[in-house]
Amino acid sequence: MKKFMNKAASMVAESLEGFVSAHDRLVVFGSNRKFVRRRNLTPGKVAIISGGGAGHEPMHIGFVGLGMLDAACTGHIFTSPTPDQIIAAIEEADTGAGCLLIVKNYDGDLMNFEMAAEAMTGRHRIETVIVSDDIAVPGPPRSSGRRGVAGTLVVEKILGAAAEARMDLAGLKALGDRLNTRIRTMGVALGGVTVPDTARSTFVLDPDEMEVGVGIHGEPGLSRQKLADADTIASMICNTILADIDLQNADRALVVVNGFGGTPTPELYLVYNIVRRLFEAEGISVARSLVGTYVTSLDMAGLSVTLSLLDEEGLLFWDAPVSTAALQWSSAKI
Structure with a gap:
């Protein structure tokens, strides 16, 4: 394994410094x-x-800034931040709302x-939105059910903009829960993840294999299948998503x-072109798009599609201005 690092134990801290x-x-x-928090917090905003x-960068630290997150807590690679980190973020980021x-x-x-939320009961008003957009894992949207993956970006952007527009805490909670029912993601990998602490790949594929239904922690997917061309892979992803989401009374879509x-950027755009064509053939109006490397699993060769x-x-909230390290635009349609 070759990595640009000093020691695995200090890699996260040194990366955050940078x-x-x-x-x-x-x-x-x-x-x-x-x-990590916004340099300038806004009084009176949730x-x-x-x-x-x-290991998922630029999520979440890359989404801290105007129109998205006020603070992001980072744990060790593929490890949750600790309650004391989250408590510290709550104490500092809450300006009264x-x-x-x-x-x-x-x-x-x-x-x-x-x-962390329980520890802050009585001192801060807190609500939680749980993101569970990964359709590769069956079950209810709790810990034993569907994982939160790239759809988290969409939730953070829309709720961040809504908070910027001074939506109150109850409204943000309701909007977030509503969003979670309308977002679906599926991922496919062509190779595993090399974790610095172990210097080993989390799974190994033969040259003619792909892992279908992967998460973002280097875990194996739902099934291992023979590698196919991009049209076949995109069709499988889209069909699986469409079978799991209610299109009745659907408005427009973000893909x-x-x-x-x-995964090289040209491959992402190639797949996007196929995916958009497939969704539009089903009557879905693709009104907004985002293509790039935003929710990662270290060096995994793979991609996900989110509808x-x-x-x-x-x-309106997706289009609202955003200024973060990973996403930046004015009030133009993106």
């Missing part, structure tokens, strides 16, 4: 360097806080964010094609 230094116009470290293990926690549906994230860290069905309010 991130804050590179984007010091937008972000700063919070108290005792337990989290604080949007998220986080997770390192309360905090909304956006949590990916993984056991460690759920447990630690819940412990995200997300790279896992080791988000958005009403006018959702589109």
Whole structure:
């Protein structure tokens, strides 16, 4: 294994130092360097806080800034941030209107964010939105059910914009829960993840194999299949998503094609072109698109497709200005 690093144990801390230094116009470290927050917090606005293990960058730290997150807590690679990190973020980011926690549906994230919220009961008003957009894992949207993956980006962007528009805590919670029912994601990998601590790949594929239904922690997927061409892979992903989402009374859609860290950009755009054509053939109006590497699994060669069905309010908040390290646009349609 070859990595640009000093020691595996210090890699996350050193990376965070570099991130804050590179984007010091937008972000700063919070108290005792337990989290990253917006340089300028807005009094009277609900604080949007998220986080997770390192290895998924630019999520979540890359989404801290105007129009998205107020703070993000980072754990060790593929490990949830600790409750004390989350508590520190709540204490510093809440400027009086309360905090909304956006949590990916993984056991460690759920447990630690819940412990932090309980510890802050009586001192801060807190609500939680659990993201569970991964259709590769069956079951109810709890820890034993569907994982939170690239759809988390969509939830963070829309709720961040809504908070910027001064939506209150109850409204943000309701909007987030509504969004979660309208977002579906599926991922496919062509290779495993090389984790710095172990120097081993999390799974190994033969040259003619692909892993279908992968998450973002290097875990194997739902099934191992023979490698197919891009048309076949995209069709499988789209058909699986369409079979799982209610298109009745659907408004317009946002399609995200997300790279896992080791997939070249031309391949992402190639797949996007196929996916858009397939969705539109089913009568879905693709109104917005996002293609790139945003929710990663270190160096995994793979990608995911996210379909988000958005009403006018959702589109308005998606289009709203954002200024973060990973996403930046003015009030133009993206």
